[in-house]
């Protein structure tokens with residue numbers, strides 16, 4: 001099956017056809033490390049984690065690089081206000097960032113590249129841009145002359161007149177108000193490095209371009225980032241790289257994630273609806289948050305609310321319950337027609353899952369396929385007490401395999417659900433059945449209540465009793 005990816009550059013879904021055959025190079029704009037990461041970051045990085053996992057699932061050999069912006073005006077300002085060293089402050093927040101990513105189960109990035117560790121590459125790139133006539137030096141720094149680059153606006157689909165409305169940092173020494181800084185000259189009291197244009201530090205846009213050219217060369221497959229980075233940041237990256245190398249396009253597929261709102265409003269500190277990743281993870285399991293993000297398409301706007309997170313928690317539990325209930329069937333060696341049929345149904349659902357993901361990583365439709373699987377499993381459990389051993393293994397395996405793309409359903413769920421415990425629950429149910437037959441409702445109800453207090457829910461059906469583990473929410477530590 002063919003993978004199609006929506007390309008912001010062409011505004012169409014295109015067949016995914018990497019430049020170097022099976023090898024795929026992907027870059028995603030990383031954090032500026034001066035504050036804790038919030039839910040908007042989580043949404044973006046979970047989305048690219050899912051994309052990365054799916055590309056690897058499809059058999060691509062993916063090299064995924066993310067930059068760390070540790071040289072930036074915001075960091076320097078924050079450090080100044082705290083009386084701290086800016087690089088040291090940046091390191092501290094970088095550490096928090098990694099902690100958050102690990103907590104969210106984001107493990108797909110191969111390399112994190114710090115801007116401060118690529119200063120020589122940045123200087124070389126600025127030199128080339130000056131030599132080729134795209135950049136010029138003034139008393140305050142080195143700037144990119146945007147009138148020299150014809151394709152400006154191609155990614156954001158704006159014409160040059162519209163672009164003039166955006167003002168970047170005002171500076172009377174610049175040729176055009178929209179020219180952006182490649183190098184900022186700074187005095188010895190500020191963070192800086194020596195360069196042919198005196199002491200100073202790089203502009204933001206040039207950092208990422210130097211990093212991708214360093215690891216991927218002049219052209220690569222996927223560049224990701226949040227939608228608000230298209231202009232000016234990603235336009236600037238194209239202008240810098242394509243002018244310097246003379247090769248275009250810099251990036252074959254530009255992939256952008258949608259905005260995250262909180263209760264309908266843009267998240268901001270002043271509105272008091274700024275939610276950090278750590279805060280949410282105190283109350284909810286990481287899998288719930290990942291499930292919540294995956295239930296919207298990566299390009300759509302997500303409106304976050306606690307109510308929706310509760311819904312996500314319940315939906316995820318539905319999938320877990322299906323897995324638990326099939327595990328509670330008695331395995332047997334014989335392969336019957338019904339077992340075979342169940343296997344076939346699972347394979348059909350897997351096909352639907354892959355079809356959805358192949359269509360521009362349509363995760364909500366892929367989740368639908370997982371729920372179809374859960375329904376089939378539940379129907380099977382309703383009418384069977386036994387299952388072929390191999391069939392059971394295959395069913396669990398498919399759940400695990402597809403869940404792995406979202407990094408959900410990976411744990412042998414219920415910590416309680418070791419084989420011994422589930423055998424014990426079966427034994428208790430059998431004994432309770434005897435009390436029920438003897439109409440000793442008091443004892444039978446007591447057993448049910450005691451099990452419930454342990455998180456084990458019994459459901460009495462016409463002919464037998466089934467059980468499941470109650471949803472496990474993370475307890476505050």
Ligand SMILES: [Zn+2]
Nearest residue numbers: 029030208233
């Ligand atoms: Zn970037």
